Amino acid sequence: MSEGRTAPLIAAKQVVPPVRPGAVRRARLHAPLLANAWSRLSVVVAPAGWGKTTLLSQWAHDPAETRCVVWVSLDEADDDPVRFWTYVLSALQRDVAGLGPAALRALSTPGLEPVDLALPTLLNELATVDGAYVLVLDDYHLVGSAAVHEGVEFLLSYLPPALRVVIAGRSDPPLPLARLRARGELTELRAAELGFRVDEAAALLTAVGETPVEPSAATVLTERTEGWAAGLQLAALTIRHAERPAEAAARLDGGDRHILDYLSLEVVDRLAPDHRDLLVRASVLERLSGPLCDAALDRTGSAAALESLDRADLFVTALDPRREWYRCHRLFRDVLLRRLAADPDARTRVLARAADWFLERGYVAEAVAHRIAAGDEGGAADLLRSQVPAFLERGELAVHLQLGRRLPAATVLRDPRLCVSLAWAAGLSGRFAWMGPWLDAAEKTIDDDSPTPEGWHTLRGAVATLRGVEYSIARADMEAALAAASEGCRLECDPAVAGYVMARTVLGAVLGLYGRPDEAVRVLDGVWNTARAIGLPPLLGLQAASIQAMVLGETGRTDQLRRLLAEVGPVVRAAQDRWGSATSPGIARLRTVEGELAHRDGDLAAAATLLRRAADLARTFGEPVAHVTALTALAQVELDGHDRAAARAVLAEARDVVDNEPVAPLTVRRLEAVEHRAGRTAVRDARRAGALVEELTDREQAILRALGGDATQREIGAALHLSINTVKGYTKILYRKLGVGSREDAVREGRALGLI
Known part of the structure; x- marks a missing residue:
């Protein structure tokens, strides 16, 4: 994420609002907030106009509050997990002493959900910091994303003593309030308490x-x-x-x-005409600044007008001490919007000019959102279709997908290039199951006159290549994947575009998984060099290099493999500098190949270290083939090191993946061969301590009970109204608490301890 491009908006949303001159201090309401050290969560819930933000701003500035208050103001645009947690994590990183950038870097890594790595990383770091902090999430009712609520619940479940959370909104947040209330971990301020005496x-x-x-x-x-x-x-x-x-x-x-x-x-009606004109026409904008209003309203002097309205207490409030950004009180804004409704053309013009203002400053997501609000679905679609590289560069593919889902279905479905763009973004962000419907829609509308999408030579070649990804990963249908990938490679024949590299990377991967590595080597010959020559983003280049490395290793071309690993090393280090330890799925494969090479060289210790790292990366990204491949290779190393118990534990985890995710048949057969070598007739005996070191949370207990049945993790998530990634996040911690590495172990240990 480009910090220079996002800093102004982030700063406005991450500052405790200044206390208004003459505001009435209500000490009786500060008291429960000051005394909430034992409450994981405090909620301030009341309808519009009850002074929630004013109260929290005064409390945050109260000298009696010795904790550092970290503030995030939310709006409708934050209804996306990556965007939401970007604001939260960047605010925490700025204000919490000792908190590093690792969580925020993990959040920007393409292909990861926040609960995969960013939130666990944040929790681990918070457990080690000194001091006390409070995170305020204001206007939380504007967030409707179930994934965001799941992430906040995950944070609250494992919240360390250093941090407490305050949520303000018009309605109760969809969080386990009853459970927190019963445990004495909830503080509540509602309209009855907020009313002025x-x-x-x-x-x-x-x-x-x-x-x-x-x-x-x-x-x-x-x-x-x-x-x-x-x-x-x-x-x-x-x-x-x-x-x-x-x-x-x-x-x-x-x-x-x-x-x-x-x-x-x-x-x-009593406002000065200039002020009334500004507020009525700018009411369609969530937040206001002088430059934005000047551009969107085609006027001058907006900054001075906003400052004057703020000083006059006319329902305009500054969002930062420098008074660069403002917002209208929501009730007042409702009235202004009713006025503007009489002139829909004016509304459209303001939103369109605001979109241009955001785009000129590099705020692509904001520009798309404003074009959608203006009713310019075509313009929004054009931006989404052409700006995949920008979203990819900033780690905002999830935002790209969310904006695409906000467009009317008819707009998306009649535009095959946009369908391809969304399918590509879904694949790059690890949402492989989303690819199929968009590719289906693209195929229905493609004709010979269809324009070529950005980064591809032909539209049909793009669809075929992406089908190869979807068939191989989401469905594990290798025959269909091979046919699609071969067609994509035939059509994507221009080495100057990304599609050329993508098509050959996909075909090489499918051939490798199909058991034809020599053919894969020929297909991939020179692809890594082409990726570097045309300046592909690191994510795509590392994908190509990692697939080429795997098939070179499988065919015994060790000299070529060592040269490739030496060439790709600087790119890997640069990726790690940017994204931290998460990096990308391609690095998980590269670490696996390096581990196998060390194993072949007889260095079992180095091989085990590399393969454990590879398994960690693959586990984080939830890529089943890479995960099972790394674990299978690690089991081989453990067996050669005569640690049969360790090998069986690793194989138990690999079997758990195979039982819950679609995995290519060749990968499964290789796992079975190592299982046979290990003499695995059952998973290792569960550790029996007679009691848990750490108590299970309610969510962990629910998941543990569900693991005792036949449901897959995806089905468990549906039954518990959780995403598959959130279920995996809880399951990782559950396994750690039980001291196990697989589902079968967890169930056995849970039964032994009387938990199920």
Whole structure:
């Protein structure tokens, strides 16, 4: 991710909002937040206008709060796991002393879900840091992604003492609140607590209305608004501007419809024309800045206008101390949007110009989202189709896919290039099961006049190549994969484009898995050099090099293999510098080949180290063939080192993968051959300690019970309403706690301990 391109928006969303001048400090509400050291989670839940953000901002600035408060303001665009955790992890990395960049780098690694590596890495690092921290997630109700909620639940399940979490929103977050409440690990502030009391209301009315308020008037207004902060602020504005303040305030009855009507008639109409024009037309934008508003509204002076509105307490709030970014209170924005609804063309123009402003600054995802909001599905599709390299370079393929899913189905399905683009992004990000439907749609609309997608020589060649990936990995149908990959290689004949390298990489991989490595060597000859010559991104180049290395090793071409490994070494190191230990699936294969080469050279210790690393990488990426291949090679090393128990443990893990994922038949046969050599008739005996060292969480217990049945991990996830990656994340920790390496071991140990 290019830090220079994303810093302004990240900074605005990751700063504790400044306390508004004259804001009423409510110590009674600070107290439960200050005392939440034992609460894993605090929730501040109430409808719009109850002062949630204001309260949390004041508490965060309270000198009595000695912990460091890490703040993330959320919006609708954060409804994507990678984007959401990018903001959270970058904020934590900046503010938490001793926290390194490893988690954030893992998050940007193509092909990984946050629960695969980024969140476990974060938790491990948090367990070692000194100090105390609080993470605030404001406006959490705007996030609807089940994957995001699963990740937050995962974080809360293993939260170390150094960190506590506060979530603010209009509704309860879909998290295990009842479980946390029963354990005394939940603090709750709701509308009943947030409502202003009479003394607090009097202070607010006096501060905003700029004139003292009689206690009786404060009592009446508090009763009429039921302590609703937004209603009281309206009453204060009434007092400020009305000729007869008491009479004007008396008209306020607290009803939502009346409040909105009042905002429209009294507040908006009283604005200076320049300010009213800015706010009404900019209401379609989630966040506002001077340069953005100038560009989107085709005007000047927006920065000064926003600063003036903020100073006047007119429902515009600064998001950062430098007052570069602002947002409207959501109730106020609703009124403004109702005004703008009368001029839909103006709305479209603003969004279109905003999209251009974001694109000029390299914010491709924001540009696509604004074009979708503007109704420019064609323009959004063009950007998505042409910007796969940009998303790939930033590790934002998941964002690319999410934006594609936001487009109307008709727009996607009638554009075969966009279908190919989305299928390609799905394959590169490890979502192989998503590839099939988009490739099906592309095949239905391809004709001889179909334009060529970016990075490919022909549209049909792209589809055939990607089919080879889908058939081999998502379905383990090697015959169909071979036919598709061969056709892709025939059609992708231009060595100046990425498709040439992709097609030969896929065909070489399929031939290798089909048991024809000599043919694979011929297909892959020169592909790595071509990838370097045309400047392919490291992810694609390493894929090509790793497949070539594997087939060279299988055919005994060790001299060529050593030369290739020497050439690819600098690229591997550069990838590790960028992505940390996660790197890419290609490096898992390269480490496997290096381990097998060390084994062949007789260095069992080096071979075991390399192959364990390869297995770790493959395990992280969830690539079953690479995972099983690394484990099978490691078992061979353990057997040659006369550690039969270690070999059986490794083979048990490999068998677990084969039983739960589609794996090429040749890979399975190789595993069976090593199992036979090990004399494996059952997995190793489960470790019996009589008790667990660490207690299982509720999720781990549910998964352990499910493992005792016949359901696959994917089916277990569906039954528990969890993604397959989240199930795998919990399962890894479950295995560690039980001291086992496979499903069968886990079930046996669980039964021995009376857990199932």
